[in-house]
Structure formats: C-alpha cells, structure tokens
Amino acid sequence: MLLFAVTACADDGNDPAAPGNTAPSTPAPTTSSSTPPSESEIASEAASATVRQYFTTVGEIRQDPKRPASDLDAVASSTQLLAQKNLLKSQRADGLHQTGMTKVVKLNVQSVSLDDPATAVIDVCWDVSGVDVIDRSGKSVVAPDRKDVGWTRFTVTNTKWDTAPTDGWRVSGGSDLEKEPCAGS
Amino acid sequence: MRRLLTVAVTVAALAIGLVALVSSPAYADTVCGQTDPDTGICLIWIEVPGTPGTPGDPGDDGPKDTGSGVACYWDGTAQGVSKPPPGPVPCSSEYGYWSNGYHCYIQLLDPQPSAGDPSWQGHEPGDGAVYQCYQPQTDLMILVWSADPPPNSGSGPTPREVAQIAISDMKLTAINIGIAPKAEDGRIGLVGMPIWMWVANPDAHTWGPATASATAGGITVTATARVHQITWDMGDGHKVTCRTAGTPYKPEYGNKKSPDCGYVYTTSSSSEAGDKFKVTATSDWVIEWAGAGQTGTIRLNGLVREAQIAIGEAQVLVQ
Numbered sequence: 001m002l003l004f005a006v007t008a009c010a011d012d013g014n015d016p017a018a019p020g021n022t023a024p025s026t027p028a029p030t031t032s033s034s035t036p037p038s039e040s041e042i043a044s045e046a047a048s049a050t051v052r053q054y055f056t057t058v059g060e061i062r063q064d065p066k067r068p069a070s071d072l073d074a075v076a077s078s079t080q081l082l083a084q085k086n087l088l089k090s091q092r093a094d095g096l097h098q099t100g101m102t103k104v105v106k107l108n109v110q111s112v113s114l115d116d117p118a119t120a121v122i123d124v125c126w127d128v129s130g131v132d133v134i135d136r137s138g139k140s141v142v143a144p145d146r147k148d149v150g151w152t153r154f155t156v157t158n159t160k161w162d163t164a165p166t167d168g169w170r171v172s173g174g175s176d177l178e179k180e181p182c183a184g185s
Numbered sequence: 186m187r188r189l190l191t192v193a194v195t196v197a198a199l200a201i202g203l204v205a206l207v208s209s210p211a212y213a214d215t216v217c218g219q220t221d222p223d224t225g226i227c228l229i230w231i232e233v234p235g236t237p238g239t240p241g242d243p244g245d246d247g248p249k250d251t252g253s254g255v256a257c258y259w260d261g262t263a264q265g266v267s268k269p270p271p272g273p274v275p276c277s278s279e280y281g282y283w284s285n286g287y288h289c290y291i292q293l294l295d296p297q298p299s300a301g302d303p304s305w306q307g308h309e310p311g312d313g314a315v316y317q318c319y320q321p322q323t324d325l326m327i328l329v330w331s332a333d334p335p336p337n338s339g340s341g342p343t344p345r346e347v348a349q350i351a352i353s354d355m356k357l358t359a360i361n362i363g364i365a366p367k368a369e370d371g372r373i374g375l376v377g378m379p380i381w382m383w384v385a386n387p388d389a390h391t392w393g394p395a396t397a398s399a400t401a402g403g404i405t406v407t408a409t410a411r412v413h414q415i416t417w418d419m420g421d422g423h424k425v426t427c428r429t430a431g432t433p434y435k436p437e438y439g440n441k442k443s444p445d446c447g448y449v450y451t452t453s454s455s456s457e458a459g460d461k462f463k464v465t466a467t468s469d470w471v472i473e474w475a476g477a478g479q480t481g482t483i484r485l486n487g488l489v490r491e492a493q494i495a496i497g498e499a500q501v502l503v504q
Contacts, residue, residue, distance in 0.1 A: 058223075059223070062223065069267070070262070077407065078396070078407040078409060078475045081475075083219075083228045084228070085270070086270070087221060087224075087226075087228060089270055091224075098223055102222055102223060113388065113389050115388070115389045115390075115395075117396050117397070119389065119394055119395075119396060121394070126222045128222045128223055131222075131223045133223060133224050141224075142223075142224060142225055143224060143225030143226055145225060146222075146224070146225025147220075147222075147225070150220070150222060152219065152220075152222070155394050155396075155409065157396045157409075159396075159398065172396060172407070172409060173219075173394075173409055173473070174219045175219050176219055176220050
C-alpha cells in the first residue's frame with residue numbers, strides 16, 4: 001500500500017501553464033506601433049476587419065432588397081454563409097426589410113491560429129437597439145424577446161492565408177455567447 | 186475527357202412544375218446555437234454545451250449525427266439562377282438521372298438524331314451520343330453531345346463522404362493529457378485530494394476549431410470540427426465528462442478543486458497493475474459540414490490518449 005504524510009496536491013508546478021479557460025489556441029496578439037506587425041497581428045487585424053465588414057454587409061443587404069445575396073460571399077463562408085442566405089431569402093419572400101444598422105460595440109480576438117486554414121475566434125458584443133425589421137405595412141416583426149445587446153463568438157477562417165493574408169478572411173460560423181452584456185453605445 | 190457541346194437551346198413549355206426539392210436534414214433535439222441579432226430569431230440550430238460534467242452525469246450529448254445528406258443537388262448560382270436556391274434534388278426522375286456537373290436530368294435521346302443533324306455538332310452517328318438535358322428548375326431543355334455518358338451523380342459520393350475526405354485532411358488527434366498530479370514515476374496523488382485534468386497545449390488538431398474543404402463527384406463540402414467533450418476514464422470505474430479544455434493546475438491553487446474539470450479518488454491505486462490507475466481521455470468531436478446546398482453533422486469519437494497516475498492514502502502522524 002502506498003502511504004504518504006503529505007497534504008498538498010502533489011505537483012511541482014511544472015505542468016504546462018495556460019490561461020484557465022477554453023481558449024484553444026494562441027492568445028490574442030496586440031499591435032505595437034513601433035515594430036512591424038507579426039503574422040498573428042496581421043491575421044488578427046484582418047479577421048477583425050472582416051467581422052466588422054460582415055455586420056456592415058449583412059445590414060446593408062437586409063435594408064436594400066435589390067442588393068444580391070451573393071454580396072455575402074465576400075464576408076461569409078460555410079455554414080454562416082448558408083444560414084445568412086437562407087434567412088435573407090426567407091425575409092425577402094415575406095416582404096420584410098430592415099431599418100438601422102447593428103453596432104459593433106466591442107470586438108475581442110480570443111485566438112488566432114495560422115495552421116491551414118488560418119482561423120481566428122472573435123467575440124463580438126453587438127447593439128441592435130437601433131435596428132428594426134418591418135413588413136410591407138411597416139409593422140415591426142422583431143421577436144419580442146430579442147436582446148438589444150449581446151455577444152456572439154465567431155469563427156473566422158482564411159483558406160488562402162498564403163496568397164491573401166488580409167483579403168481571404170470569411171466568417172464561417174458562430175455561436176451565442178452567454179456573457180454579461182457590454183455597455184451599449 | 187468530358188466534352189459537352191451545347192447545340193440547341195429550347196425553352197420547353199412543359200407543363201411539368203419544378204421537381205420538389207428534398208428538405209435538408211434536420212437536427213433532432215436541437216436548440217439555437219446562434220441567434221440573429223437583428224431579428225432575434227435563430228440563425229443556426231445546434232445543441233449547446235451543458236455545464237461541466239460531473240462523474241456519472243454526461244449531460245447533453247451535443248448535436249446528433251445527421252446522416253449522409255443527398256448526393257444530388259441543384260445549384261443554379263453559376264448560371265445566375267437563384268430560384269430555387271441551391272439544395273438537394275431527387276437523383277432520378279422521369280427525365281433521367283441527375284448530373285451535378287450538368288445541373289440537369291440526363292437521358293439518352295431516343296431515337297438519336299439523323300446524320301447531319303446540327304445536334305451532332307459535326308460528329309458522325311456512333312461517335313458519342315446526343316443526350317437530353319432537362320432542368321426542371323428553369324424548364325430548360327438542352328440537347329448535348331457527349332463522347333461518354335455524363336456521370337450519374339446518384340452513384341457518386343454523398344456530402345457526408347466528401348466531408349469525411351475533408352476530415353481526414355484535418356489530421357485530428359487525441360488530446361495531450363494535462364493532469365495533476367503528473368503522470369510520472371515518483372509523483373503521487375492522494376485519496377480525497379483534488380485531481381485536475383486539462384487539455385495540454387490545445388490546438389486545431391486536438392481541440393479545434395479545424396476547418397477543411399474537399400471536392401469529389403462534383404460536390405464541394407467544407408467541414409469544421411470542434412471537440413464537444415472529453416470523457417476521462419479515471420481507471421477506478423468512474424468517468425468524468427468535461428466540456429471545456431479544463432484548467433491547467435498551478436502550485437498557487439493549492440488544494441483547490443479544478444473549476445471545470447476535476448476528480449477526487451476514493452481509493453488508492455495500490456491494487457492496480459503497477460500501482461497506478463490507467464487514465465484515458467477520449468475526444469468526442471462534432472463536425473459540422475456544409476455543401477451541395479445542405480448542412481449536416483458528423484460525430485467522431487474514439488481518439489484516445491492514456492496516462493497512468495499513482496494515488497496513495499494519506500497517513501496521519503500523531504506523536
């Protein structure tokens with residue numbers, strides 16, 4: 001039988017250390033103005049810009065029935081693209097359109113991986129208090145329990161990192177994030 | 186080499202309506218995974234992870250495997266046709282078999298046109314054949330000459346099979362086990378004291394997200410893989426299910442329990458082979474794929490890593 005007269009959890013502290021959460025990859029880099037940006041910084045900046053453009057494009061397309069759904073191809077891919085196109089098709093078939101634009105209040109890059117394909121995980125706090133969706137008669141059809149402010153965790157991928165490190169990013173998926181609402185703008 | 190010569194395009198005033206599209210596979214027992222901020226309605230349906238697992242309580246099991254999808258699909262976007270939107274179609278109809286490459290139902294024209302008919306495109310009868318290509322989505326009938334019969338997509342790969350090609354490119358592996366006490370000779374944990382488990386150095390291959398695309402049979406599928414949960418078999422007959430990567434132990438945590446993935450042994454490992462418990466970590470991946478106008482989920486379970494740890498019993502010394 002093994003017998004020991006110690007009380008602490010047996011460990012010398014040399015176990016791999018990492019942030020105590022589920023972040024799957026490298027920590028989000030920060031940009032320094034005095035040194036050239038690293039590849040991770042370039043990826044982080046470009047992926048963040050794509051997420052912002054994603055919100056802009058989605059908002060503009062939903063406000064303008066004449067804008068083609070294919071405009072989404074420049075900002076989204078995979079499941080996210082398919083879901084957005086399906087929703088847009090449904091809205092347009094029902095004669096709905098949007099007024100106002102979603103505000104991106106906060107955008108936090110959680111991780112960046114340059115493995116093929118390059119992938120960034122980005123948390124976004126959005127504010128839709130100025131957004132409405134109306135039918136042909138001008139009546140709002142927004143769900144009554146819609147949150148005005150909330151968080152979404154997006155997966156942003158770039159399958160062309162080698163050739164398009166800034167232009168190849170697309171929002172490919174996402175999930176609701178249960179988190180304290182950020183302060184709306 | 187596939188050769189396609191479009192000879193005559195006739196907008197056939199057929200009274201047949203659009204072939205009913207097969208619905209995309211639906212998830213069972215789903216909840217909203219992503220809410221559309223603007224409308225407040227659900228944009229993407231999945232199952233959300235539950236709270237960190239506890240022994241004997243595996244909690245929710247994540248999105249269900251949705252099966253194979255449909256090998257035959259319609260996508261008119263390349264020809265500027267947005268209605269109907271891309272989606273699966275029956276692989277055969279009264280107009281023949283479906284070809285993803287041609288976006289229509291293919292049928293050998295019977296009888297074949299006579300020699301010199303423009304539809305032969307200069308070929309002699311017997312050199313290839315003329316086929317009827319009917320697109321019910323647009324009511325478009327096209328006669329095409331082809332050296333070989335156009336491929337029948339119904340006999341080709343399903344989106345799931347193409348997704349599995351993409352998954353193989355991801356090189357998914359078992360996790361690197363992080364555990365305190367360490368799985369090393371000379372390291373001993375104690376009965377009644379907290380054990381911490383975590384995914385050491387998580388990356389796209391061990392924890393996700395990992396994304397890859399593959400193309401086969403005219404179908405392109407993009408798949409994204411994430412670990413849904415890790416099942417830790419502690420070697421003493423108990424299992425712990427964790428839906429986070431866990432928290433690496435640091436000395437300053439002292440005797441605290443892991444906030445999200447831990448265990449407490451109630452027996453020592455002295456009766457085990459080598460005086461150690463064999464601990465295994467099994468990764469349960471959820472792979473979501475999109476392609477051929479469809480989406481689906483593949484579950485992948487069985488990537489296992491093993492470690493052995495010694496657990497002893499504390500002895501109170503009284504002078």
